Amino acid sequence: MVSFKDTKQVAEFYSENTRYTHFHTPSQLIRYYSNYFEYKVMPSLEAFKEDEKIQSDFHERHGQQHLLFIFPENEPLPQDLKDYAEASGYTTEKMELYQTEELTLGKRAGEVRIVGDDQTFKDFLAVCRVGEREYGEEFADLKTEMHTADRADDSVIQLVAYDHGQPVGKLEAILHGDLIELDDFYVLETARGKGIGTALQEKVLDYGQSLILIADGNDTPKEMYERQGYRKISERYELLKVKSSS
Secondary structure, eight states, X not given: OOOGGGSOOOOOEEEEOSSEEEEOOGGGTTOGGGSEEEESSOOOHHHHHHHHHHHHHXXXXXXXXXXXXXXXXXXXXXXXXXXXXXXXXOEEEEEEEEEESSOOOOOOOSEXXXXXXXXXXHHHHHHHHHHHGGGOHHHHHHHHHHHHHHHTOTTEEEEEEEETTEEEEXXXXXXXXXXXXXXXXXXXXXXXXXXXXXXXXXXXXXXXXXXXXXXXXXXXOHHHHHHTTOEEEEEEEEEEEEOOOO
């Protein structure tokens, strides 16, 4: 059965114990999903508070401003942990994993190209940066480095969509054997609703039919995914807290 463990992970193993695995990536300190605790079992509130102190002290020593905890798949957060998280300033995220083996697409628009030459890659990065700079220039610079590394990775497909000759959308897809993970999917706001996203997904079908993607369950457009043939196959809770830099 497909699970979150089948999706791409850009994080370096640091340590583990019976309760959780600690991921720490020195080259990507500002990236949340490269630096976090992933629980093997659901912690009690008391255990979580201990782990919170450990991660907080560790991140403070490394100049990091966030805390991130990922909980076991398909297990609800205990109410006391939810209450503590809310009172402590955490954002509770429910991430959902979707899969389809028969994509049903609507209208399409634009021209999609596979990133190959330098100009196409430049166009790809330009679209990426529009969405990524919402999280700050430092983060956007880090993502540019990651996209550049991905360009040399045979398991990564980079696509850019054009509308009237202008780059307006992009998608990275990761090949996991028979599975294809849709990642870094973005269409410029001015080009949405035209079928650009449909065209990007359609191009991915050249590589296989079994697609997976991770979506934020708090604002997931479930009806759209269902119309396209996706079904939810797993979910997990995450707690994120970003400290003030002041």
